[in-house]
Amino acid sequence: MQADLAGYDTVWDVVRALRAHDETLAAALDQQRRSGPADRWTLPDKIVVRVPDRYDVEQYLQHLTIRLITATTSPWWEGYGAATAFHATNGHLDVLVEHTTATGYPLGRWLHHQRKARRCGVLTAARIDALDSLHMQWDPRDARWHIGLAHATAHRRREGHLRVPPDHVTTDGYPLGQWIRGQRKQYTGGRLPAARAAALEALGIEWSPYEAMWQRGITAATAFHARNGHLQVPDEHTEADGYRLGQFIVAQRMLHKRGTLTADRVTALEALGIIWNSRDHRFALGLAAARRYHHTHGHLHVPTTYQTSDGYRLGAWLKQQRANLSNGTLTTDRSHALDTLSPTWRQR
Structure with missing residues (x-):
């Protein structure tokens, strides 16, 4: 026979009254409410149920247990039980508001309500402490x-x-x-x-990273100019501290060509002698290397495979200038600059 649990309100009232004066019973009831799905709840030892033989005992007890614990405990404990289980598995309570447990409990929404209750001052100190024990993040x-x-x-x-x-x-x-x-x-x-x-x-954050990049670049360029008296920086050049100054100069030339480099930055770079045209820049690099070689050796009879100590391929560069002269693409001012240095550059 199925048990009809209607009309048991008096029983629930009695149990509520008992738990109000019995902390052990209250704790036992709350423990069941938070222990997991309702079909796993059991009655505390202090509550004994006698069922007539005509009833389906197992089903009756399950229905009675669920109804009694639901009626005499706060649903808060159900949420706390879900939070405890999640924390035991994951070590935290950092879940999205939409998060639902595997058993279907809306844990994310419940935690959201606890935070709101605390902000409004209606969450008891005991419940705050209980959640704090699970490392609850209130904000x-x-x-x-x-x-x-x-x-x-x-x-x-x-x-x-x-x-x-x-x-x-x-x-x-x-x-x-x-x-x-x-x-x-x-x-x-x-x-x-x-x-x-x-x-x-x-921690040294740069609020305007592009401005910070410019400042690092112009500082390195100024230091390079102070050491060398010019800004003829090879594209692949890296400073001793690892800063890629060559790439910074390349980027500034590109911005200048596009017309997007601000006037104050143009002025700062021109004060250091930047060569905006990349072809002019490459020629200036080669001429500077040739000048250093001539200063040391007194001529420009440079083997085609020769490289300077910093890796510049001076021999290949001079060979290219001779080829440009031969095919008529070497400008007069460039050939004059090389001749002024030493006519020996023309000799293979």
Whole structure:
């Protein structure tokens, strides 16, 4: 016979009254509510049920148990049980609002409601402590920001800077490049809190990376000019500190050719003697190498395979100038510059 559980409200009231005066019973009931799916709940030892023989005992007890525990406990414990199980498996409670457990419990939504309840001051201290024991993140956005800061700190400690491309991903899969880009965007828009800006500035973040790249480049170019008296930098040239000055100069020439290099930057580079035309630049590099060779040897009888100590292929360059002279493509001013240095350059 099926049991009819209608009209058991008095029983539920009695059990509620008992649990109000019996902490052990209350804890046992709450423990069942949070232990998992309802079909696994069992009655506490302090509750004994006698069932007449005519009833389907197993089914009756299951229905009675579910109804009794549901009626005498808070649904909060069901959510807490789901949170406990998730934390036991994953070590955290960092889930999306849409997250649902394998048993169908809307854990993400439940956690969202707990955060809201705490902000409104209606979540009890005991429940706050219970969630804190599971490392509840009350402000998940703040927690995610600190995860980003931790990765940024590790990168700064390892590499000495935060200059990462937007698509940079750490070895553990964290999209650090996107995170830093997002911080710059918030800073530019005036939405990054001062404390966060200060923390990033302590790591040396560059809020305007393009301006920072220019400053690094012009600083290196100025130092090169101070050492050498010119800015005839080979395209592949790298400074002692690893800075690729040659590529910086190439980029500035490209911007100048497009007309997108600002006037103040043009002026700064021209003050260092930059040669905007890449062909003129390459000729100037070759002429400078020839001048150094002539200063040492007193002639320009340079073997075709000869390379300077810094790897410049002077012999091949002079051969190309002779070929240009022969086919009429060497300009008068260039041939004059070589002749002024030494007519021996014409001799094979």
